[in-house]
Every structure is written in structure tokens, then in C-alpha cells.
Amino acid sequence: MEPNPSETRELVEELLEEWGDYEDASIMHQPAARRGKVITGADVARITAVIGLARHVHDTSRAVLLLFDAGHEAAATPLVRLAYEGALTAAWLVQSREQHGVLAFLHEHARTRAALKRDASQAMSSVYREGVNQLRDTDMTPYMGSLDSARQFAQVCDDLTPGGKEAYVLYWIVSAYSHASVQVVDLYFAPAATGGIPSSRAKADGTIGQSGLLFLTASAMIWSARAHSYLTQDKTH
Structure with a gap:
């Protein structure tokens, strides 16, 4: 049964x-895997990462509702993906x-920062090259040895139960509208008859629909808040 948009909207609010x-x-x-053990820097990083991600999910969800209210469903889709x-x-x-x-999460951060530093050092503009030494968090050494990887989101989904391929397929669908892609172009043109020229739409249309987007938004809020409450151990929440 397809979610009722008005009911899902009410749930999000x-x-x-x-x-x-x-x-x-x-x-x-x-x-649970670290309960009773001495708190290390990695433990602090995990806690702050979960808090930050959960807060950003909810801030982003507020922005999604604002875009829906303004009639910008297509523009809201990348935020739902986020x-x-x-x-x-x-x-x-x-x-x-x-x-x-958490080590894989931090390693991926350092890896992308190191890649940015490398590319900036090769830029034609002196502004980029001179700013290279100001880039922080480029050393991956402290985060080596993890059996997990955060480089590909598919690997993150595969590690989750439930999750797996179903979780990644949903991510792939909303990601298609979050990059310069054929799907984004198609938002602005109606399908053409065989051999015909596509007609321009007055307004972007053709994402997975507000009902589906609201469902994913509500789900993201619940999942992130559950991770947050797992660390707070707040039974009421």
C-alpha cells in the first residue's frame, strides 16, 4: 500500500x-561492543559523529518540508538522499x-582530504596551491587497520541488518536525482512519441513522488534518532 502523503507529512512534523x-x-x-571499556578518542569520535549526523538529518528534513511547501519537489530530492x-x-x-x-569513517574523511590536498597542489591557480598547507585532517595513518570501509556506501548498506541491497537500491534511486544525470534532464521534458521531440515541461516533474520522498524522510529521522537514543539510553525517546 502506498503511504498517504498527508499522514506521512504529519508524522514528519x-x-x-x-x-x-x-x-x-x-x-x-x-x-554494546564497547560497553565497560575505557573511553578512547575513537569512542568520542563515534559519539560526536552519531550526534552530528542525527542533528543534520533532522535539520535537512525541515528543509525538505520547506521545499515541498514552495513547490520544489525535485530540488528537495537531493536533501532526502542526504x-x-x-x-x-x-x-x-x-x-x-x-x-x-568509526575508524573507517575517519579514514574516509582523511582520505578525501588528502586527495583534495594533492589535487589543490597541482592547480594552476596560486591561490589553491598556497592554501594547501592549511588543509587539516589529511593523515590516514591513525585510522589504518579497520575491517570496515566507508568509501562505498554500498558497503555500509551491506553491513546493516536489515539493509543490504534493498537499502542501497533506495539510495541509488534518490542519488540519480542528486547529480548531473539523464534522470535530472528528464525532469524537464515529457516523454516523446517514437521518433518525436520531447516537449518541455513548465515545471520539473518525475521524481519518485512526494509520497515516497516523505516516507524516506520519516524513515531517516527514525533511524538516526534511534542511533542517537541508543547512545543516550533514553527509554522515553
């Missing part, structure tokens, strides 16, 4: 209202064993 009561939790706990990715990543961080997940 309720989740946003409730989140305001719990997002500033001051007491955080270790996940919320969805953030929520699954937060869930992955609390489910991963020992420090493997």
Missing part, C-alpha cells in the same frame, strides 16, 4: 517536534564491532 526535546542529551553511553545516507551511516556507526566502523 511530529518527529521534528519530539526531536527538539531530546537532541541536546548531555549523557552518552558506549555501544538525510537517508546520514541516517544509515549513524546506524552503521553504532552497530559496527569494536572500533572498526
